[in-house]
Amino acid sequence: MTFLVVLSLVVALAALAIAAVVLRRTPAPRGDVDAVPEDVVGLRQEVAALRAEAKGALRHLGLVRYDAFGDVGGRQSWSLALVDDDGNGVVLTAIHGRSEARSYAKSIVDWRSEQPMSPEEQDAVASAKP
Known part of the structure; x- marks a missing residue:
């Protein structure tokens, strides 16, 4: 065993x-x-x-807030640039005053616009550049 x-x-x-x-x-x-x-x-x-x-997506943005008029504070006016990688897109601007508000849209091609841009719009486009 x-x-x-x-x-x-x-x-x-x-x-x-x-x-x-x-x-x-x-x-x-x-x-x-x-x-x-x-x-x-x-x-x-x-x-x-x-x-x-x-x-081609609008993935770059630049925003500038400012006082458009001396008698209106709080930086209620703004310019917003929305652009793609090639610098094509739009810059939107809203200007707020005491009694009215205006808005503008300008096309952007190759980081420039055919329409004249305000200094704030130019700053918005410049800050959107990567």
Whole structure:
């Protein structure tokens, strides 16, 4: 009986040793290696497409608040420039007085406007530049 117990232990230890050797030699599963370059290329194409799409977005802004008239305080007047990466967009201006308010919109192309801009509008466009 003792012989069978010892023989069982020896067989069990041998099986454990063989299992350990086999596990060491087996590479860890890493997925489909051939699919990785395609995924990277696809991701790069997607990022390039998103960058191209975002280039035309009005993502740069500049805001200038000021007192347009000497008798009105609180910097209630403002000029806001909204432009894309190429400097195309719009500058919006609201001038508030005691009895009236006026608003203006001027197009911006390549960081300039065809219409004359006030110093505050020019400051708003300049502060929108990245």
